[in-house]
Amino acid sequence: MFTFCTDPASLPDWQWMACYLTTGKHMSLYWSVGTVLLLLAITAPTALLFGFGGASAARAGFAPLRWFGKTYIAIVRGVPDIAFFLFFVIALDQMFEYIRHRILCPDWTEAVRQGNDFVVCAAAKLPLGNAPQWVHEVYGFATAVLTFAIVFGAFAANVLYGAMRAVPSAQLETAAAYGMNQRQTFWRILVPQMWVYALPGLSNLWMVLIKATPLLFLLGVEDIVYWARELGGSKTPRFTDYPHGDWRMWYFLALLVFYLAFTKLSEVVLDRLMARLTHGQATAAGEAQRKAA
Amino acid sequence: MKKLIISTAALALMAGMAMADGHSTVRLGTEGAYPPYNFLNDAGEVDGFERELGDELCARAELSCEWVTNEWDSIIPNLVSGNYDAIIAGMSITAERDEVIDFTDPYTQPDPSAYLAMSDSVDLDGGVIAAQSGTIQAGHVAQMGATLVEFATPEETVAAVKAGEADAVLADKSFLMPIAEAEAELMIVGEDVLLGGGIGMGVRESDNELRDKMSAAIQSMKDDGSLNALITKWLPDSATF
Amino acid sequence: MSCAQTIMDYGLRSVGIGERLLPRADFTLCQQFTLIGSGMLWNIYFGVIALAAGFFFATALAVGKASPNPLIRKPSEWFIFIFRGSPLFIQFFFGYFCFLSLKQVSPIFDPLSAAWAGALVVLFFNTSAYSAEIFYGALQSIPKGDTEAADAYGMSGWPRFKRIIWPTMLRLAWPAYTNEAIFLFHSTTLVFFSGFPAWQQRGDALYYANYFADKTFNPFVPYPILAMYFILLTLVIIGIFGIINKKLNRHLPQTARPKMKLMPQIIR
Numbered sequence: 001m002f003t004f005c006t007d008p009a010s011l012p013d014w015q016w017m018a019c020y021l022t023t024g025k026h027m028s029l030y031w032s033v034g035t036v037l038l039l040l041a042i043t044a045p046t047a048l049l050f051g052f053g054g055a056s057a058a059r060a061g062f063a064p065l066r067w068f069g070k071t072y073i074a075i076v077r078g079v080p081d082i083a084f085f086l087f088f089v090i091a092l093d094q095m096f097e098y099i100r101h102r103i104l105c106p107d108w109t110e111a112v113r114q115g116n117d118f119v120v121c122a123a124a125k126l127p128l129g130n131a132p133q134w135v136h137e138v139y140g141f142a143t144a145v146l147t148f149a150i151v152f153g154a155f156a157a158n159v160l161y162g163a164m165r166a167v168p169s170a171q172l173e174t175a176a177a178y179g180m181n182q183r184q185t186f187w188r189i190l191v192p193q194m195w196v197y198a199l200p201g202l203s204n205l206w207m208v209l210i211k212a213t214p215l216l217f218l219l220g221v222e223d224i225v226y227w228a229r230e231l232g233g234s235k236t237p238r239f240t241d242y243p244h245g246d247w248r249m250w251y252f253l254a255l256l257v258f259y260l261a262f263t264k265l266s267e268v269v270l271d272r273l274m275a276r277l278t279h280g281q282a283t284a285a286g287e288a289q290r291k292a293a
Numbered sequence: 294m295k296k297l298i299i300s301t302a303a304l305a306l307m308a309g310m311a312m313a314d315g316h317s318t319v320r321l322g323t324e325g326a327y328p329p330y331n332f333l334n335d336a337g338e339v340d341g342f343e344r345e346l347g348d349e350l351c352a353r354a355e356l357s358c359e360w361v362t363n364e365w366d367s368i369i370p371n372l373v374s375g376n377y378d379a380i381i382a383g384m385s386i387t388a389e390r391d392e393v394i395d396f397t398d399p400y401t402q403p404d405p406s407a408y409l410a411m412s413d414s415v416d417l418d419g420g421v422i423a424a425q426s427g428t429i430q431a432g433h434v435a436q437m438g439a440t441l442v443e444f445a446t447p448e449e450t451v452a453a454v455k456a457g458e459a460d461a462v463l464a465d466k467s468f469l470m471p472i473a474e475a476e477a478e479l480m481i482v483g484e485d486v487l488l489g490g491g492i493g494m495g496v497r498e499s500d501n502e503l504r505d506k507m508s509a510a511i512q513s514m515k516d517d518g519s520l521n522a523l524i525t526k527w528l529p530d531s532a533t534f
Numbered sequence: 535m536s537c538a539q540t541i542m543d544y545g546l547r548s549v550g551i552g553e554r555l556l557p558r559a560d561f562t563l564c565q566q567f568t569l570i571g572s573g574m575l576w577n578i579y580f581g582v583i584a585l586a587a588g589f590f591f592a593t594a595l596a597v598g599k600a601s602p603n604p605l606i607r608k609p610s611e612w613f614i615f616i617f618r619g620s621p622l623f624i625q626f627f628f629g630y631f632c633f634l635s636l637k638q639v640s641p642i643f644d645p646l647s648a649a650w651a652g653a654l655v656v657l658f659f660n661t662s663a664y665s666a667e668i669f670y671g672a673l674q675s676i677p678k679g680d681t682e683a684a685d686a687y688g689m690s691g692w693p694r695f696k697r698i699i700w701p702t703m704l705r706l707a708w709p710a711y712t713n714e715a716i717f718l719f720h721s722t723t724l725v726f727f728s729g730f731p732a733w734q735q736r737g738d739a740l741y742y743a744n745y746f747a748d749k750t751f752n753p754f755v756p757y758p759i760l761a762m763y764f765i766l767l768t769l770v771i772i773g774i775f776g777i778i779n780k781k782l783n784r785h786l787p788q789t790a791r792p793k794m795k796l797m798p799q800i801i802r
Contacts, residue, residue: 024336
């Protein structure tokens with residue numbers, strides 16, 4: 001990075017540190033912070049979407065759909081997320097490839113499962129065998145997002161389901177009295193009002209989501225924990241220009257500070273959002289706001 | 294997201310031919326945490342004995358290769374499900390692994406495993422021995438009756454010995470030697486243990502074509518002595534062919 | 535080998551009773567069910583003890599956080615913030631690290647570097663912080679009438695807390711606390727996965743699931759077995775907490791009793 005970095009062993013401390021902290025490996029660590037933030041930014045709305053679908057399904061009039069929604073919520077919530085992560089990504093990947101295989105290679109005669117191997121035709125591979133590396137990375141990232149969204153979607157569904165039931169039934173009855181049909185009641189009355197009831201649960205979920213990101217490396221995404229472990233481990237002079245002892249503690253301390261700061265920031269933002277959403281609502285907090293004004 | 298991958302010299306001429314067998318690009322999976330076999334250098338790229346070997350093998354087999362890093366725990370499941378095409382991660386050839394995947398010819402002699410400890414008076418038969426979980430060394434310690442304590446990464450096994458949690462760590466000798474040299478309080482103790490049948494490249498059982506190509510490339514490196522040169526450079530304590 | 539024999543040999547393997555060596559070849563479904571089930575003993579051990587001990591500490595923390603005295607309030611707030619604001623994964627790492635250094639100070643701390651004590655302490659702190667936040671929320675929403683009535687009866691100090699505030703707090707917090715319990719049991723799977731080493735191949739359910747996935751190279755059998763065990767465990771927790779919920783609300787008229795909602799607002 002800096003011009004004086006050619007011979008790190010002879011540098012004074014601060015210059016050594018400056019060089020050390022700007023090695024290619026450290027750059028990867030800084031990049032991975034961006035990866036984690038990007039993942040959070042994409043996963044949160046996706047999980048909310050899954051949650052909305054799950055909650056709507058769980059209160060659907062059509063019984064099989066209702067069962068599906070409730071089973072989805074119950075199963076995913078009953079299993080530790082880590083167990084899910086350990087096999088779900090591979091399962092998801094194989095499922096996609098299998099579906100593509102059936103569509104793209106109808107005249108393929110060999111078995112897809114050959115012993116332990118999972119073999120699909122070359123055209124069905126995801127990403128294609130000759131795709132450039134960045135496509136593989138984007139695909140790996142996308143499956144990680146999808147896995148996170150499925151797991152956290154179940155939790156979001158749970159929260160939204162509760163919120164939908166918390167909207168006072170008088171509101172829905174009034175809507176019916178005004179001649180709205182079920183669909184109109186759902187979209188015009190229920191959905192706009194449920195958010196204030198859902199927000200405490202959703203903000204809690206957001207906090208959980210933040211704290212689940214150290215498990216990203218299980219999904220094949222090289223996240224901050226991966227790099228902290230890799231960089232912190234002691235290094236012998238033979239394989240690096242920057243030998244050092246076991247520094248994992250310092251790297252993990254940095255991670256700790258990162259997570260605490262991020263949590264604090266989220267708390268502040270969510271509190272403000274809550275104050276805005278409460279405005280004009282028929283809840284205790286809304287009442288308090290009205291009186292204070 | 295920044296998976297560390299570096300395409301090797303673009304063998305663009307060969308691309309057409311390679312496409313025919315479905316291996317336009319061969320993806321090599323490694324752990325990246327096991328020096329001197331494979332590790333990430335300061336620039337964050339895969340480096341080490343297997344990096345040099347892999348690049349050379351790909352050149353000889355006229356394939357274009359890419360490097361991918363993957364956790365040791367899931368390195369075989371990801372191979373069989375097709376996320377990369379070969380494992381080149383210091384993986385010893387064992388009967389149980391051979392049932393699930395295929396190995397090329399070994400590219401090292403059976404590499405001795407050794408014990409690393411703080412003093413040479415430790416009890417290797419009845420003491421506490423650390424090993425990385427899922428390695429042949431962990432299996433060996435469990436079988437021989439010493440108290441096995443398992444860690445997820447090789448780094449932690451050595452840290453455990455330094456912290457006094459374990460009396461010794463059992464691992465590949467080539468991994469332990471540089472550590473023993475760099476740190477005064479650590480030393481290689483006891484006799485070497487011979488485990489496994491040398492290190493080979495792991496490929497899917499259905500992928501005979503890649504296996505044969507790689508085996509041929511390894512053979513050609515053995516024949517002209519370039520493999521021995523690499524072994525001497527990176528693994529000075531290992532036997533050559 | 536018959537399945538009954540396998541259960542005899544490996545049913546208590548996770549606590550060191552039975553066959554010394556784990557199965558090494560020809561893995562059967564029975565072996566996987568038995569060993570992963572055996573590992574569940576550890577998950578239950580960690581979960582039950584951390585939850586039971588954490589319950590009391592959490593009550594103290596919640597009262598501390600609601601205290602007007604900043605000398606009590608600030609430490610409680612920080613404790614809750616640090617343990618709720620950081621990933622358990624990192625807490626385990628630091629826990630193990632600290633316990634190793636404590637060990638150098640005095641042999642009293644020896645057990646802490648082993649999972650059975652060390653991980654338990656980390657989980658205890660963790661669940662205390664989460665439960666304390668739930669209890670604190672409940673304390674804030676205790677109906678004013680309840681405390682006014684207590685004052686009117688001349689209750690104060692400890693009797694007032696024990697007989698009025700605490701039961702009401704529990705009633706209000708119970709659904710969310712049920713969720714916390716479920717999550718705590720789920721997080722016990724992290725113990726051997728990060729931070730604490732497994733001794734003599736005695737580990738929790740995830741450890742054995744990982745072992746089989748590693749040996750059979752097939753993740754699609756052991757992990758779903760693990761998932762099934764955890765779904766069962768979750769159902770049992772919901773059942774037990776439901777019974778307690780009924781007890782807590784037994785004085786209320788039938789119609790006013792809040793149904794044990796399994797869809798609470800506050801999840802971990």
